[in-house]
Amino acid sequence: MLSPHSSRRLGQDWETTGTAGNLQSLKKFNNQDFSRLRASCLSQGLLFEDDTFPAHVSSIGPNLLPESKLWLIQWKRPTELQGNPHLIVDGASRFDIMQGEIGDCWMLAALGSLTLRKQLDNVLPRDQGFQNDYAGIFHFRFWHFGEWVDVVIDDRLPVLNGRYLSVHPRTSNEFWPSLLEKAYAKLRGSYQNLHGGYLSDALVDFTGGVQVQFSLKDPPSELEEILKAADRSRCLMGCSTSGQLRNIELRNGIVQGHAYTVTGATKIRYKNGWEHIIRIWNPWGHGEWKGPWSDDSPEWDYVEPKCREELCRQKEDGEFWMACKDFQQHFSWLYICNSTPTFLDFGDQNHTRWSMDKHICQRSQVLSTGRSNYSSGAHSRNPQYFFKVTDSDTKSYNVVISLIQKYADNTLDAQKFKIGFLIFRENSKVLKQDFSLARDVTNYFILSPGTYAVLPVTSENQHFEFLLRIFLKNQDYNEKPNYLPSPVLPKEEPRVNQDSSYKTIFLRYANQGSAIDASQLHQLLNEEVLQDEMASLGGRFSFDSCRGILALMDLNSNGQLTLQEFGSLWRCLAKYADIFKREDRSRSGFLDASELKSAIRAAGLPANQQLLRLLALRYSDAAGRIGLSDFICCLLRLETMTYAFQNLAEGGTQLSMTAMEWLTLVMYS
Template sequence: MISRAEGTRRQGRLHNLPATSLNPETTTEPSSWREILRRWCPGKGRMLSPSSAPMPERGWQTTGATGSLQKVKKFNSQDFRELRALCLSQGLLFEDATFPAHSSSIGARLLPQEELWQIQWKRPTELQRNPYLIMDGVSRFDIMQGEIGDCWMLAALGSLTLRKQFLENVLPKDQGFQDDYAGIFHFRFWQYGEWVDVVIDDRLPILNGRYLFVHPRTSNEFWPSLLEKAYAKLRGSYQNLNGGYLSDALVDLTGGVQVQFSLRDPPPDLKEILKAADRSQCLMGCSTPGQARRNIELKNGIVQGHAYTITGAVKIPYKNGWKHIIRIWNPWGHGEWKGPWSDNSHQWDRVEPKYREALLRNKDDGEFWMSYENFQEQFSWLYICNSTPTFLDFGDEHCSVWSLTSYTNLWSQGLPTRKSHYSSAGAASTNPQYFFKVLDHDPNTYNVAISLMQKHAEGMQDEKNLKIGFFLSMENSRVLKQIFFRTRDVTSYLTLSPGTYSVLPAAAEEQEFQFLLRIFIRNQDHHESSYSLTSPRLPMDIPRENQDSSYKALFLKYAKQDSTIDALQLQQLLNEVILKDEMTSLGGRFSFDSCRSILALMDLNSNGRLTLQEFGSLWQRLTKYMDIFIREDRNHSGFLDAAELKNAIQAAGLASDGRLVRLLALRYGDAGGRLGFCDFLCCMLRLDTMSHAFQNLAKGGSQILMTAMEWLTLVMYT
């Protein structure tokens, strides 16, 4: 009955943006292999700028999935199976002390005080002789809204019943009234990157002999009432369901990405988006303008300030052309549109019988059809949600592949606000940016979606949303887009040309709290490697003196009195600093032998020690390869297999073929051909050095000439 206005949110769209060589006949024998490299690779001996991103930000990062159902969090630490087993063993029905049969679970302001005292809590077994959790499957028509204004949640739930792949996540099958009944049930919801299992008892609030909240259309089917209770428990009380955001409920029931479209100023391709969303099994809903709490029903049957479910969108032959029509369902379970394309309208008389029989359901069940034009006139917002942004795949005959990378992190005090704008100073240089690459694009399709969600403290409600958003920039360039709204979830869909982009989360208020950032990138070539997501980094424009101090401080901490580092000290530094990162530590520690090899590759003076200058060059490469390793380790195993190694070599801009990759996996990998980070770093440093040596010596050709001593000097020390 109540659907909070979503504000004046607008989703934007970005369009296209605009060596010396060695002559063996004339050169004297070099004293070291590094002297050879100096002549082959001019510039190799000079100081390289350290990475502008000294270390990946210590935020939690995942790729691919939106939370795992294999690791479901137990809400209030309640384990459904253990509690049910305990109740069965003692012959008791479960009573949930964390969400008791008490007015506190209803909420103090939802009902007048005298009605709160009249509420009775009854189990389905007390209300019906033979109750069921589910009868003949789950359907939107099982739901009939009660006195509470949670149409926003029920509209999302109605859409969920159409998408079985999501429904089974929310409504576990291991429960019912027939077998192992103990008055206990559980449901799952997605919260800020993880699935949460919520346990409830089955005592339902009854007022004056009727259901106070959701009641089933079939008298002895109780899944809607129990699921509503579990969601109320998750949010603190039934009162906290009395008004909310349809967009939030869609995400909570799926773990997906949602986008809102204003029907007052829709994108020109909205019809195609609707059809693509329906075709790709998205959840959809819509809301009407007006004051939500008044629930004014217009003469045409549409309720003001109300949330509805979109259950279909088709294009059918009509008269001499085609007609776009949309099917909509009212969570009241009754109350329908009375205009064109309603159940009894004459428009259906002009539709071919096969279409009419397939589409028209002439019942007072709250569901109706209307034209796209009337839909745009009567409704104010459209909401679409799926695990990936498949609603942006219109015009694509195949199902596109979308890659996903998620980051959970903390906003620090002093983050840039809209008032301070985007700058490289102050908070902007102390909070993380998140980089991603677009390698290809079609200017006629969307290829990136960015979703930012603020994580509420427990018990915090929608009224306390901070105004959040993000700045989108090309790397080391101006801000291309900024978007801010006072909502839990801010999402934008974009068309971006090839390049490297950065996302900087921000808030309008200076307050520290957690956020979840998700970046979806469309893969047009249907290959995982078409897009490359990078690790989170500190901003690229950190002052140079801060860059220098990052590796200088490390060097001075571990260096000898003569301001050099030997292999033993390098081993200690790498194991204590680099292997703090979980992903790089899984493959094992740096051995003394591997550190001697690394040192030899960077040792300009061939004295077995690294100077500050040499260490700076090593640090720059080390951070580069660390980023590549974390990015290519897509399953977070801490290892790269041969295919991932090949992608990593390509990401580093180095040449390779299948045979070379196999040899590298054999030389540097474990028994299964996998490389941990330590071995990967040794491999890449050597491959990089040798590749540049050959390119400079060959002068663009495919052959080089060397003396035997030059060759031995080169290969034996490294």
Template sequence: MISRAEGTRRQGRLHNLPATSLNPETTTEPSSWREILRRWCPGKGRMLSPSSAPMPERGWQTTGATGSLQKVKKFNSQDFRELRALCLSQGLLFEDATFPAHSSSIGARLLPQEELWQIQWKRPTELQRNPYLIMDGVSRFDIMQGEIGDCWMLAALGSLTLRKQFLENVLPKDQGFQDDYAGIFHFRFWQYGEWVDVVIDDRLPILNGRYLFVHPRTSNEFWPSLLEKAYAKLRGSYQNLNGGYLSDALVDLTGGVQVQFSLRDPPPDLKEILKAADRSQCLMGCSTPGQARRNIELKNGIVQGHAYTITGAVKIPYKNGWKHIIRIWNPWGHGEWKGPWSDNSHQWDRVEPKYREALLRNKDDGEFWMSYENFQEQFSWLYICNSTPTFLDFGDEHCSVWSLTSYTNLWSQGLPTRKSHYSSGAASTNPQYFFKVLDHDPNTYNVAISLMQKHAEGMQDEKNLKIGFFLSMENSRVLKQIFFRTRDVTSYLTLSPGTYSVLPAAAEEQEFQFLLRIFIRNQDHHESSYSLTSPRLPMDIPRENQDSSYKALFLKYAKQDSTIDALQLQQLLNEVILKDEMTSLGGRFSFDSCRSILALMDLNSNGRLTLQEFGSLWQRLTKYMDIFIREDRNHSGFLDAAELKNAIQAAGLASDGRLVRLLALRYGDAGGRLGFCDFLCCMLRLDTMSHAFQNLAKGGSQILMTAMEWLTLVMYT
């Protein structure tokens, strides 16, 4: 069964709006040496935006695919290999104390109390003489839904079996009943930006000699039952699988972006979206109207309040034209549509044999074909999911390249909500995120925005808040707002070139985390995705609307006197900046390098950074991070001498071949390459000294200063 989710399909074609310029502040004449230092870099001493500082309070930003299987989180801190090795060394079968063979793992309200006490927990080795995890590959036809109403999860799982690129992420191959069997298995699920490895024992609940929940069609194949148990553990109990959202399960099994389409008010190009989704290997599902958990089966074979898997969408020649038909699978493993295009319908008699033989499977296995028109009549919602929104690539012979930027942050109590008036005040206190659209085709979608609310660990069944976002162009008026009471709110759009801001919001005042993902279609497939999305704030945004999130980051690491010393700066840079894979490859920030960075920005010469000084540092840091990523053409995590020269030019600084060679010798490794930490130290010093000379020379080519002034300049900074 399924609890019907509200649809989030909205579309818009938005156009350019006038930009607003930043009014520069004036500087005063220097009255001391430190005042001269203030003039080295225009912006020191001002609260310029830290280029839309991408690290809001307790937040971070990533570019590229969300979540990595190289850094899988261990659920409940359980390590599968260590636990299995321990069991094998002791000759024991694993028993999971965190999800025990007890009624608490079932849930108190799922079954009558007398049935709960009758449940027996048995291992596959007790149920079958020769059990297997997988036999002859993984198929949707291996699944047969049990007593629990988790069709929403099984429909997503059925779709997963068709997409091997995702299946291998969820179902690791390093386990089974034949080799190193110790009664322990593990499965992976995507949760709010990271993959989570869930360990279980293989004791399954049996009631009156029958599987209580999902059971395999082949008696000695156990991957569906064990995977379902792992998902139940992730969500707290089997009871928490009894009714849910198909859209949530699709995302949990892929880490992808999902979009829901109302079949009562479908977009005009839905047929094309369906075909593009099938062609590009998307996961797809659908749901019927009606009350969940009642299992009402209509005379035509369709179950009300139920979730299904979409397993195909094609256009075939029929009579004198073409017919769009859709293939659908019921997680029950039986029960099919009895209308036109069903297994025995006469429509197939008029289909060419080569199409009929390729498409028709006349078997009571829960799978059937139906026309697009009947599909729209019988079903209420369509769900499509993929790692990128390739279902919007209809009209393309090949899937487009989509760039992705992700942000994780915290909504705090007291921040403006949807109820608040959207104003410059609201925009300055709520975290905002900016992205650029370089080009567009008015006939295709080029942006998808996904916002997900994060529930606390162990509280996945917690009630969803009503969440959404405001979309503006360069902090002008709101162009779009969308709010729904679902875990995940997604919108796809056609946007004209320009810079846009996304302001996440909630309809209720409650502290909780969120994940924001922005997908942008690349018009030039050779264009680096990093140039298309950016967490930086454009310099023509009014100051009152600048993102204040770097302040929260500063306060998180600052001392009680609201300053940061070199040790705290080292911790901040290593924990926040090196979250990005490209910036982390060149090594970590050393204490010495952080002392040098601090000295360059320390206007008060006290060995600490104030919030104002940190703001100037952050603005430069994000600028140089952009340049570093853009100039690192081969994504090695280093810049060679030629790339360093290009980076210096991109920063607007003067250099020649001799200077570049010296910088590579001074800041580079044995091969003359600079990682991001060394590159940042190099660019900060080069930038600072260049501006110092320009300001002190006052337009000339020479400067005059005393020996002590010179020593103060070169020895501290």
């Protein structure tokens, strides 16, 4: 029988927390402080040289290349390779990446998905470059065993016979892919440790999210719906092929033993029915599927021209479409990653939410043996982690368990154990179990209401450190039993709240001018306000909505915003973003009708039931949810129109309507 009190007793040497790491309180990898090191180099007129990851074969690894080639490697800075190097040219995209000699397609496939979902800024800070304060030093951020770490590197890149050993950009003077790859190699110990790896690991390292793997040889019956739900909720996705021989391109264009990025999934009208198609990108930057739904295939002749034009790029860039049935036949695994497992919400008309509890092992423990010789009394000797299922809908997945083992010294040749977890219900035997030799063991379940316990275990009867995360769907957030940890999601302060930075941001997008127009505002809002994945779940700012925002703030009626006008807008954005994140208690990335009502009240603005209904019609999606971008547009207009009415009334204007009648008129127009 499970004892709630044993959770405290057995877990007293373990740290339990409800957060998932914080980009605002980074851990310094190797205790290197980027700002201090750069300032020191600038003051001395020196270019940084990283002694902890030197320009030496030790950073490459002894087995990546034959010894004769290893000693031919030269290390060159971008300033030596190009006359006018840049960190980023015209924005970062998956099409900037072309895989080099190192077999790190698994890492590049994850990176391609990261750029697609506009989450690169979490990994690549923008406070660096080659134009200002250049000192040969750069830094990147990765999620490492439950916390974000800042990794500092110098910009000396390995070159063999005049060619990049590592990834190289499609644009010759753009260096963010090569530098990011070097930082990730440093985190993992060497470039050699990037030569072969797991796409699932990279997805988690770049986001701190939860990833689930789906076998395409035995896929869930809802695979097509899962793909579309993942695409709608802007999840990171990747896939891989099997094969004894790696990087062998077949006649059909598919590469064996290779990782790809899944960049889209949709259902389109085809002939007299529907076809589910998947869009995939090859990190090589070339090499595409040659079968049905490839660029020049006849299937596109039966698709409505407007739809065909929207979906087809007709460009040799490594990206292609294929039918879902062909995808299942030619690929082996699908990987989906997100901050919460929203991709399991397909067919969910109630749009329920997910919560998360996290438990980090602070010291190694000897855990019970696994599947083959697990003893019934072993749970009394092991830490138990309790959770409660309150969701009564047993037709959809409602629990996800993720267990990550920490490799010693974070190197691939460190000892790995077959790890897993057991799930118990009170007064029951083992209900569920999952084991794997991988770093990350994650699975999803349908569990009926009740109290359960998770036991992390290893089949080796050995010490190991782990991170356990429990994701629960449709929980009662007000219920806090005294023996269960309160389900809390990661909280981060909205980046838009840094009011002192608005001048710097304004000047960055004003192109050295004194004002910004709608196009510049469009780029600014999408890049600065929707930086993280959760903020962008509700969709991006459209150009038309940005023209509307500009019109509301444009006091001079000249189609531009001055610095002063932008400052007023920025303070509004900070306020609205803060309200949105406070009211979105489930961290779903959306507000429902009741949360919208509470948010408007928090903003100190008036709204009756009729107005709330119209606001939902005007600004919400088909499911009645409002994302951050639409919420900002709504609140900005509501506040402006409220003040406009007050000014008219106070100015002596004869108004034959109430404030609510006025707002009802102007807010739905």
